[in-house]
Amino acid sequence: MGLLFKLADNRNPRSLAGWLRRRRSALLRDLLASVPRPARVLDVGGTQAYWEVAEAAGLEGVTVVLLNRAPPVVTRPGFESRGGDARAMPELADQSFDVVFSNSVIEHVGDRDDQRAMASEVRRVGKRYFIQTPNRHFPIEPHFLVPGFQFLPLEVRVQLVMRFSLGWYARTPDRAAAHALATSIELLTGPELAALFPGATIHRERFAGLTKSLIAIGGFA
Structure with missing residues (x-):
């Protein structure tokens, strides 16, 4: 268990999780570079610290709105905070965000109906989206x-x-x-994630030939 914990600890830049997160962060930065400024990004379930580790905090012309059940703390320009529920965001207008992002959140919102509700809200609120989740078929359960x-x-x-x-x-x-x-925790397979986000590209993060995580990407040019 100790070795698995070290491999899965994304706080450690030399861990497997840290390496995969750096690759994911580079992909996210590349996609954000294609979004016209000014841009507003809704991070569902995220933290300011995630963006700082991803080297995506303080991007010129980008405001990141962090949405959690309890509004998270923000301490620097370029971030806003609000409370809310990923499954129902009636306070947010259709297509009101240039990008909706979430990292390892959709598997925590509840059952399949809850996941469908979150996916529907992501597609309603965002012009583009980047939704990551662990792959159910990876042999080691990530939590x-x-x-x-x-x-x-x-x-x-x-x-x-x-x-x-x-x-x-x-x-x-x-x-x-x-x-x-x-x-x-309700993990998803690639086809299940694709069904939640029709028309999305399903990006697969691989390790040793196995898919560790899945990312539904939609709306980017």
């Missing part, structure tokens, strides 16, 4: 860091969560809490 965890029967997952600290999560001995945690 619990257990090989094949996402394919285990629910009761087995609940028992593991109750008995062990796994990945990013501490041991959760309460059964109801363990069940809620085990069912809180």
